[in-house]
Amino acid sequence: MVSLLTQLFSFKRGSMRAIRLHRLVQVLWLVPLFLFLLITNNIALTIDWILFPKFKKQEIKNPIFIASLPRTGTTNLLHSLTSINSTFTAMSLWEIILAPSIIQKKIYRFFWDYSPFFLKKVVKNFDKIIFRKLNNLHRISFFKKEEDEMIMMWVLASAYMSFFYPESHVMRDLFRFEMGDISEKRKFRIIKIYHRMVQRHLYALGEDTIKRFLSKNPSMAARIETISIFFPDAKIIVMERDPCNVFPSTEALQKLLFNIATDVPISNTEKRAIYKILEDFRLNLQLTLVKKKILPFIVISFNDLINNRELVLKALLKWMDCENIEIPIVDKTVHKTKALYKPLNKSELIKILRNPWPVWPKESYLN
Secondary structure, eight states: OHHHHHTSOBOSTTOTTBSOHHHHHHHHHHHHHHHHHHHHHHHHHHHHHHHOGGGGGOOOOSOEEEOOOTTSSHHHHHHHHTSTTOSEEOOBHHHHHHOOSHHHHHHHHHHHHTSOHHHHHHHHHHHHHHTTTGGGTSOOOTTSBOOGGGGGGGGTOOGGGGGGSTTSOTTGGGGGTTTSSOOHHHHHHHHHHHHHHHHHHHHHTOTTOOOEEEEEOGGGGGOHHHHHHHOTTOEEEEEEOOHHHHHHHHHHHHHHHHHHHOSSOOOHHHHHHHHHHHHHHHHHHIIIIIISOOSOEEEEEHHHHHHOHHHHHHHHHHHTTOTTOOOOOOOGGGGOOOOOSOOOOHHHHHHHOSSOOOOOOGGGBOO
């Protein structure tokens, strides 16, 4: 918590956290808003233990984790599998930010169900406005399913908090969850809290829910072994895309996210940090899934998902023992975002990598 305050600004000239008007303005409205949500969400989470103590017994049967590098088609797949009337459920952004607790979920759903049409329209139009720029690279909305890693912000344990602290070590150790210096006790505590958040999500859907939980987080690529402790019957889906596209595409998205924190262009130091995180993610996936065989997994080619969506989804459902379930095939254009980057060539990629890029065994690919 101390570093969240002491690292808000840097006195280093040219730093992405330098004391500039843009960052001052962002800090002055974002920090109070975050503190307000931190306090109110934690009060609500505490109330859950009083009003809904049975939630801690909520079963999480055969969850699915899409644990891949960013910019590999994971959002595409998430939205496909959690479309209307799907057997899968995932956390929506409104739930992650505004309603991590059961009591909040119930209250928000009640008021939304009984809100007049014009008010719902106003909210949805506002939603489109605030996420307009980000939608050029990543489909996002308060009403869409999103990366539930963000829900860990309310216990100050989300790697995504680092996005507001460029060129610092704030929360960066969470990107190397199983490859760094995080103690076993802290790793256990973080995933246990995440497990409780998933239980809350399912419990709030109703005691008779048959929904199967689905999570999509790039950061989970660094947590496979720890996930297996709390979700022993989980399955892992990995999306594979040419790193020559993944690296520059991730950098482009990161630049957009950093605009929230700073108006200073992304530095070479921060670029190298992004590349290192991506490489570590891929290395941990190889180590835990291929070498240690921690959990069953399947690899899906990015190009196959984009070009053969229906065939991929049918084969994937069969692998997940859901072959009798029909998933609506959403319009392909909904999932495409503009390629606002230039792919690397092989020599440029080699200069970035510290080690050769791992290769998935042929038998691990979705047939």
